[in-house]
Every structure is written in C-alpha cells, then in structure tokens.
Amino acid sequence: MEMKPLTRVILGLVCLLVAIWLVAPTLVVVPMSFNENKSLAFPPQGFSWQWYQNFFTNPDWSSSFLNSLKVASVVAVLATVLGTLAAFGLDRMKAGPASLLRMLMLTPMVVPGVVLAIGIYAVYLDTHLVGTMLGFVLAHTILALPFVLIAVSASLEVFDRRLETAAASLGAGALTAFRTVTLPLILPGMLSGLLFAFATSFDEIVVSLFIANPYLKTLPVQIFSSITRDADPTVAAVGTILLFATTILIGGGMLLLGRERKGRP
C-alpha cells in the first residue's frame, strides 16, 4: 500500500525521536569528557584533553582498565570452550535430562545479580578469592557461560548431523569429523558467544563490587567508586573511549561477516 506523504513524515519524526531517546544518554558523555572544569555538569564548559590524559597516566585508571581486559579475555575464552562443550553435550543427550540441565546452566541469567553476588562473596571470603584474578575469572565465567550456551546451541540446532555421518563414511573418525566439519559450521555461533562473554565480563559491576578490593579492581568498579567519591570527568572520557572501541569492534565484525556472506552465498 502506498503511504501518504504526511504519514511518511510523521512516521519519520517518530522514529527519529525514538532513536534520539535511545542513544542520547550514551552520547551525552562525549561532550562531557572534554569539560574544562572538574565537574560533570551538562552542558560542559570549555575544551580540554586533560581527562583523557588522566585516564592514561593515573595508575588507578590504567591498572583497572588492564585488569578488566585481562579478566574479560580469559573469561571469553574459558566460557566459549566450556559453553561449546556443554552445548555439544546437551545437543547429543536425551531430550528430557538435556532440557533440565540446560535450564540449570541458564540460571545465572535469571537469578538476581545481587543474590548471586552475596553467594559468591560468602564463598570467596572463606576461600580467600576476594580481590584475586582467579576470583574474578571464575565469577564472570558463571555469568558469561549462558550466553555462549545459547549462541552455540542455536548453531547446533541448524547443523545437519548427517554431515558427520557422511564424514565418517569418507574416513573421518569422530574427532576429525568434529574438527573438520562440525566446528567450522558452528564457528559463527561460537564467535558471537565469545563476543557476548567478553562484553558480559567487561562491564559486569554487581558481583565485581562485592569481590573487588583496593588492590584489584576492574574498570566498572573504578568508575563506580570514582563517581561516588567525586565528580571526576575522567569517567566521561572512559565512557567515550569504550563507546568508540565497541562501535569499531562491532562494526568491523559486521563488515567482515557481510563480506564472508557475499563471497559464499
């Protein structure tokens, strides 16, 4: 049906409003990061790079950023390996027990973060894992695992298992068939799981607040403590850097995937 010009204009305006509403809170941090005064007031006054300088030179900021990168990288790999194995196992199990196990593994997604945090904190106090790299990795992996499980399970759902039978008839043992046929075909699911796992760990705050200590903080914890202590525009600078980094990462990934699809329709 042909749309009337007026309808089209109104629809466009509404869409624009919704779009502004969705991204404006994110974009507000960009001008704030160039504020000349040590304040988070909006609109900002003047222009300076000092908060970016502060982020890269102040050890509080740079070390927490590096901690977050380290934890998120290890968590992404660990969760992807474990999540893929779990998805594969559940895919090959009897339907009844499989769906029960799947629900169990997905609980970290639905259990309130604070409840989980309290539980983890209690256990970590006894086992001296508070403020340790291992503690962060373990806690974040629990939270990231469901995302990998969901992404890889979706890939396995559309994977044609008869291809493994064909591979066997051509001389491939179970492991070889998995490596050469199954793995390449579920790789897109694993990669998106990896990305989700990384993001989950990187901006996790609730559990991290409980298990961080002055010696080991992740970036979200540092942002939170900084903003509760004083109005430091470095927070806005960090936000801006992260915004551009994720935009480049996701945009690049989509471009790569698009090219792959085009080359192999």
Place this chain on the structure above:
Amino acid sequence: MKPGQESKGAAIDLESISKAYGGFNALDGVSLRIEPGEFMTLLGPSGSGKTTTLNVVAGFTDVTSGKLLVGGKNVVGVPAHKRNIGVVFQHYALFPHMSVGRNVAYPLTLRGVGTAERKARVARALDMVKMGDFAHRYPSELSGGQQQRVALARAIVFDPPLLLMDEPLGALDKKLREWLQLEIKRIHRELGTTFVYVTHDQEEALVLSDRIAVFNRGRIEQVGTGRELYDEPTTLFVGRFIGDSTVLRGEARSDGASTALRIAGETVTAPRRMAGEARPVMLLRPEKLAIRRPGQSAAGTTNRLPGTIAEAIYLGSGSKYEVRLADGSTAIVRSPLTGESFGLGEEVELCFDGADAKLLADDSTADATLT
C-alpha cells in the same frame, strides 16, 4: 560386469543379520551374497529394512546378531570410518563450508594423499561425473542434480571397493532421475566396483540392476534379475511389487495336475498345482490378459471372466485397461495398438491362458504393506 573382466569390487556376504529396535525387528535374519562388481539393488516399500541393511553395511548401524563379510573379512564392530566404503546419501550431504573441489578432496586429505596426486584424482573423479568445471563453486550454488553428482565423485574418488547409494535420486524430478540413472550405470561399468543401491522405485531397480533383492517387513522375499522377478515371482508380494499385475482370488480346488478358482460364479483353471497348504491365488501380467466382447470367439484361451471397463488409458505404444470383475477386484490389461478399442463402462470378457497364470500363496497382509 562382463564375464572374464577382472573386478575391482569386493564381495559382500550378509549372514542371517538381525537388527532389533526395542521389540521391533527392523531386520529379521537377512542373508544375501553380493558378487564382486555386481550392481545389486535393495528394493522394497518404506520400512521394509532396505535402508537399515545399507546402514549396517556402511557401519552406521550395529547389528543385533549375524555376520557381515566385506571382501571375505568380518566387519561387524568395525567403525564406519575404517571400512573404506563409499556412500551416497539421498540428501547429498555435501559440506557447505567447502568448495566442490575441497569436498571431493576430503577423503583423500584424510588418507594423506600428496597434493599433486590429490589434484589429479579430484579432477578425474569430477570429470567422470561431468562436473569438472565446477571445482571452485560452493554446494549452495549448485542444483540438486549437480550436488548429487559431486557427492558421487566424493564417494568414488578414494577408489572404495564398494559403493552404497541410499535413494540417491529420490529428491530429483523424473527427467533428471532417468538421465542420472544412465550416468550411474555408465560409472558402474567404468569403475567395475560393487554397487549396492537402495530404492523403493521398481522401475529404477529394473533399469539399473544386475540383480534385485526385494525386501518386505525386515526380510528378503526374493533375489533375482529383473526378468526373474517379473516372470517367476515366488511370493505374491514380489509379484505385485514388480510391474503391474492382476490377482485373482477365489474358492480354490486342486485335483491332480490342475488348480481351479471359483470367482463370483465363474471358474478359471490353471494346469498346475501349488505345493503346501496355503490358499492359492492366480497372478497375471497385463500382457498375458486379453479383452473380448461377449460372445466373440476366443481361440487359444482357456479361461473367461465377465467384467466392465473401469478405465481406458491410451499409452501411445498401446492401451491400458482396468477391468472391474464381478467380485469387485480390478484386472489390469495391456493391449497392443492393433487390437480393438473398448469404451468406458462396456461389458467385456477377460480372457487368459491358464498356463500364463502364476499360482502363489495368498498373503492378504501383503495388501496392507503395499500402499
């Protein structure tokens, strides 16, 4: 296989193989010998055990009991990937993330064949299925027929002594199917390996096979050439499954050397007796039956049954009639073009020579499985 030609194929011996799923016997003591280089077709309706048999030979399915010899060696318990048997599937099963060339090279790569030789053998296999120009394409860019030819190339590229095909043409349209049947026949001749082919299409079986094994309810009913199965079926099931047929049932009487059936008041006789206690029926091929107008002289035929023409089909090379008999059953008659033609609803007499009737044991359950 021409006699005297050295065969590269393996002999297969199935010795009373059974396969049970829970309480259901998918295979119930199947025994079959397949000669080296032979083209053997496993024919039967769905659920008759033909695909299970193929899966047992391929190693995809364990047997409950029995022995399976490939090239004289018992392979029961040997996993599929160590059997060195080529398999072509109905659903092609090409690897979507590999080009045609890499798909065909896959079994060679697994066997550690060097690059130069691998390239040569992939090219040769693709040429054999006439897909030589498609090595760089991906499976999703090919039609069904082309994909199946690539799958065939992939299954023969490593020179297996045995090639299994599970309804490979089942997903293709009729014209393409007929052309690929001839291609498969040519490739079988050129390779000289043993082919085992599963289909539910009796015409396809007749076109392709040296011999056909007819499966029904987990058992082999009969093994033989297409002509043997058509002319000399040993069971009613085989007689009805291969080609068109008319089955006459009635109250049976045997005396000495002949058998008579009483059908709705009329009597037909065949100069033969059937051994055993089972109730005999007569099976007649469409070309052994003739149609006359009532009262016309019918020289040379010993039996007549009244009926009405229920269907008349012009086939070009002749005509095919369905005649409704007095007992409600239907007879199928093929008459040459030179004969008289009959109209729908016309009262006629069905004539045949008693010597042409096959006497077979009635197996009324065969009706149920023949749908």
